Amino acid sequence: MIIVRMNNTAVECSIAASELQEMGLTPEGIGAGDVRSSAFMNQLNREIGAQLGFDPKTDILMMSKNMMNDGSLRVFVMKMSNEDIQAACDRIRSAAEGVLKHVTQDRIDELKASEGNEKGRVLGEIMSAVMNELASVVTDPGFPGLTRDPEVVSRPAVQYARYMARLSDMHTCIRLSRLLNDLPVVDSALFRQGSDYYLTLGVNSGDEREIFDLRRMILDYSEELTINSPEELHITENAEPVIAENAVSVLAKL
Numbered sequence: 618m619i620i621v622r623m624n625n626t627a628v629e630c631s632i633a634a635s636e637l638q639e640m641g642l643t644p645e646g647i648g649a650g651d652v653r654s655s656a657f658m659n660q661l662n663r664e665i666g667a668q669l670g671f672d673p674k675t676d677i678l679m680m681s682k683n684m685m686n687d688g689s690l691r692v693f694v695m696k697m698s699n700e701d702i703q704a705a706c707d708r709i710r711s712a713a714e715g716v717l718k719h720v721t722q723d724r725i726d727e728l729k730a731s732e733g734n735e736k737g738r739v740l741g742e743i744m745s746a747v748m749n750e751l752a753s754v755v756t757d758p759g760f761p762g763l764t765r766d767p768e769v770v771s772r773p774a775v776q777y778a779r780y781m782a783r784l785s786d787m788h789t790c791i792r793l794s795r796l797l798n799d800l801p802v803v804d805s806a807l808f809r810q811g812s813d814y815y816l817t818l819g820v821n822s823g824d825e826r827e828i829f830d831l832r833r834m835i836l837d838y839s840e841e842l843t844i845n846s847p848e849e850l851h852i853t854e855n856a857e858p859v860i861a862e863n864a865v866s867v868l869a870k871l
Contacts, residue, residue, distance in 0.1 A: 620668075783839055
């Protein structure tokens with residue numbers, strides 16, 4: 618996920634399609650606001666609000682989310698204080714008054730009475746004036762806009778993720794656990810189903826290098842790797858628990 622802090626009141630986030638897939642999020646779910654998508658968007662809202670110094674007593678956060686053609690998600694969040702709200706409402710009132718000044722009954726009568734090219738010219742003048750007034754609603758001359766050097770941060774979309782590795786035997790479980798023991802695995806368990814072993818991991822890290830190393834290690838030793846997958850729930854409910862807690866730490870000592 619790439620986070621661009623545009624100024625003191627606005628942040629834009631871009632989340633790649635691959636990251637959305639890892640979190641189990643779909644364009645349809647995001648559009649419909651399903652449970653998993655809503656939970657992620659609420660978490661993102663809280664993180665951005667903290668970056669912008671959001672005060673829930675006096676401020677509001679305006680969020681716009683857009684699915685891009687490549688399957689990625691772009692989120693724009695703006696903080697509005699009471700002063701910002703007042704300024705926006707003032708612009709709306711001013712635009713409404715301006716529209717009324719341009720669309721008078723005399724101007725309408727002039728349009729109706731004109732003919733041919735003249736009718737098109739008068740209509741064009743009226744519509745142009747109206748559009749200029751409406752544009753002033755969303756164009757705040759006092760808005761600071763993009764800073765000269767916006768703050769750009771690239772990190773995984775979520776710091777905590779669930780991993781599950783399918784391993785062929787206990788010896789492989791031990792070897793992999795010795796490598797994982799120095800990485801940010803905060804909880805782990807080992808299950809057996811048939812001849813396969815399943816090592817489940819809760820990983821909490823925002824360091825891309827750590828995540829890369831962890832995934833590379835698991836892929837080197839495992840038959841299959843899943844991330845934030847519903848399959849983990851099936852395994853934990855139906856497979857035989859071998860080590861219920863701190864499996865990586867326990868296996869690493871063997």
